[in-house]
Amino acid sequence: MINIKTLTQTYKKKQILKNITLKIKTHLTILGANGSGKSTLAKAICGLIDYKGEIFLDTTNIKELSLIERAKSISYIPAKLEVYDPYISVEEFVLLGRFAHKENFLDYSQKDRDITKQTLEFLKISYLKEHTINSLSSGEQQLTLIAQALTQQSKIIIFDEPTANLDPRNSKIIAQHIKGLKEFHQIILITHDLHLAHYIENYIVFIKDKNAHYFEDNFFTDENLEKLYGVKFNSLAVVYD
Amino acid sequence: MIKNIIWFTLLSILLISPFMGAVTLTLSDILDSNSFSSTIFFELRIPRVLFAFFAGVILALSGLLFQTIFRNALMTPYTLGISSGAVLGAGIAIKLGLGTLVFGISAISIFGFMGAMFTVILLIYLSQFLKGSQQQALLLLGIALSLFYSSALMIIFYIGSPMQNDMLIRFTMGSLSVIGWEHPLSLGVISFILFGAIYIYRFELQLLNLSESQASLKGVDTKKITLVLLIISSFAIGTLVSISGPIGFIGLIVPHIVAKLYPVTVNKRIVKTAIFGGFFLVLCDTITRTLQTQSELPIGIVTAFIGAPFFIYLIISRR
Numbered sequence: 134m135i136n137i138k139t140l141t142q143t144y145k146k147k148q149i150l151k152n153i154t155l156k157i158k159t160h161l162t163i164l165g166a167n168g169s170g171k172s173t174l175a176k177a178i179c180g181l182i183d184y185k186g187e188i189f190l191d192t193t194n195i196k197e198l199s200l201i202e203r204a205k206s207i208s209y210i211p212a213k214l215e216v217y218d219p220y221i222s223v224e225e226f227v228l229l230g231r232f233a234h235k236e237n238f239l240d241y242s243q244k245d246r247d248i249t250k251q252t253l254e255f256l257k258i259s260y261l262k263e264h265t266i267n268s269l270s271s272g273e274q275q276l277t278l279i280a281q282a283l284t285q286q287s288k289i290i291i292f293d294e295p296t297a298n299l300d301p302r303n304s305k306i307i308a309q310h311i312k313g314l315k316e317f318h319q320i321i322l323i324t325h326d327l328h329l330a331h332y333i334e335n336y337i338v339f340i341k342d343k344n345a346h347y348f349e350d351n352f353f354t355d356e357n358l359e360k361l362y363g364v365k366f367n368s369l370a371v372v373y374d
Numbered sequence: 375m376i377k378n379i380i381w382f383t384l385l386s387i388l389l390i391s392p393f394m395g396a397v398t399l400t401l402s403d404i405l406d407s408n409s410f411s412s413t414i415f416f417e418l419r420i421p422r423v424l425f426a427f428f429a430g431v432i433l434a435l436s437g438l439l440f441q442t443i444f445r446n447a448l449m450t451p452y453t454l455g456i457s458s459g460a461v462l463g464a465g466i467a468i469k470l471g472l473g474t475l476v477f478g479i480s481a482i483s484i485f486g487f488m489g490a491m492f493t494v495i496l497l498i499y500l501s502q503f504l505k506g507s508q509q510q511a512l513l514l515l516g517i518a519l520s521l522f523y524s525s526a527l528m529i530i531f532y533i534g535s536p537m538q539n540d541m542l543i544r545f546t547m548g549s550l551s552v553i554g555w556e557h558p559l560s561l562g563v564i565s566f567i568l569f570g571a572i573y574i575y576r577f578e579l580q581l582l583n584l585s586e587s588q589a590s591l592k593g594v595d596t597k598k599i600t601l602v603l604l605i606i607s608s609f610a611i612g613t614l615v616s617i618s619g620p621i622g623f624i625g626l627i628v629p630h631i632v633a634k635l636y637p638v639t640v641n642k643r644i645v646k647t648a649i650f651g652g653f654f655l656v657l658c659d660t661i662t663r664t665l666q667t668q669s670e671l672p673i674g675i676v677t678a679f680i681g682a683p684f685f686i687y688l689i690i691s692r693r
Contacts, residue, residue, distance in 0.1 A: 205593075215585060216585055221580075229588075240577075
């Protein structure tokens with residue numbers, strides 16, 4: 134469970150989030166307009182940015198967790214995979230998910246390598262293992278990132294706009310994987326993609342005017358969406374299942 | 375195949391290098407332990423080759439380290455002004471006439487080390503104000519610092535005596551000329567420490583070479599590891615520069631060549647980069663000693679002549 138208490142985030146003197154208080158007990162989808170602070174919220178949870186307020190993982194303030202402990206509990210999947218290393222292969226990259234689990238200073242164990250192999254097979258991307266990360270398409274990148282998060286074996290997986298760079302076909306593949314992961318992981322999904330949000334069937338938090346609005350159902354009605362986004366809706370078009 | 379030829383050539387040069395120079399030695403010369411040749415070989419040539427080798431290791435490893443941490447092929451202690459800081463420190467010690475030993479270590483070394491350290495700490499401090507395209511700006515900061523240090527060095531020249539200035543000029547050109555075993559051995563220990571630190575943190579470095587956020591998300595304490603490795607590296611560079619003067623561009627060229635020969639992720643290139651760096655500087659040094667000039671060419675000039683065009687090539691061909 135993630136318990137967020139009076140979270141406030143300011144960037145360049147502009148307030149992004151104001152006094153957000155939110156208990157994330159189960160799967161959750163976070164929606165909101167551009168610049169509403171969705172990603173900021175996710176990055177605060179992952180410790181990538183500084184913030185005012187408190188975030189608890191179960192009963193521990195996440196600032197008191199070591200980075201290793203945090204990595205074992207939470208993994209974060211960005212919209213885009215940008216790495217400098219031009220030579221690292223998919224297999225080596227996915228293996229890095231095991232960093233928090235391996236012995237300090239020692240090489241990755243055979244178990245780590247086995248987990249990596251199984252994960253690549255599970256996501257049906259074993260054929261990519263020798264490819265370099267920078268040569269992948271956006272869809273392959275997302276699958277590789279999911280693979281890395283899976284080897285990390287964290288309870289919580291945060292997806293930050295997973296379909297932002299994908300065509301409808303790849304969006305569907307990723308959407309199906311995310312839904313499948315709900316069985317073993319707590320999924321926090323941040324997205325603009327209403328079709329994806331609808332398909333994943335999580336509870337929904339909508340961030341508007343720096344505040345979080347919570348919805349258990351009746352979110353995807355045309356009236357509600359129009360009220361929140363300020364544009365007219367005529368039922369969602371694409372169907373993922 | 376090409377790789378094997380390159381390694382074999384470099385190893386051969388390492389082995390014949392002690393026999394080459396202003397006086398060419400033969401195997402029979404040096405076996406006579408009372409001969410002048412034997413003294414040259416064991417007290418000048420072998421120490422010098424070892425010194426060049428360890429200097430190459432330190433320069434190449436530091437270059438690889440900086441490029442990995444900052445994720446930029448142009449980052450080296452030399453291009454970031456850390457070597458210049460050491461030169462200025464050593465220059466001040468020369469000007470103040472502090473050639474004498476303090477606790478068994480020469481004042482020039484201590485000042486050189488402090489110059490390098492000061493620069494690294496200043497760069498780390500300033501880098502927290504940088505956002506976005508951080509790396510590029512850090513490089514510019516390094517250049518600004520180098521220019522500042524050069525001006526400060528000019529002032530020392532301006533007020534220095536001719537003898538001090540002669541010493542300073544020779545120092546700033548860089549030289550691998552050493553007498554006896556003290557310097558090669560101490561540099562050997564330091565290069566081993568630097569190698570050990572980098573090797574211990576090889577998986578952290580592999581993650582850092584992806585991106586800062588990737589490393590942090592997988593559990594790497596990026597600030598701590600960056601700080602520890604930069605300080606150890608600056609210690610090595612500071613000590614080296616205070617003995618040899620600045621030797622530029624090795625840290626830029628060697629990691630790049632090794633990466634081209636072995637296009638694999640960074641933790642698999644550490645050992646090869648270290649050894650190649652050592653071999654490469656021995657090669658450069660052998661060139662300076664065998665060119666038939668009035669006296670041997672300063673090593674810093676040779677590496678800069680090779681390195682500066684290479685630097686331009688790297689800037690132009692960057693992805």
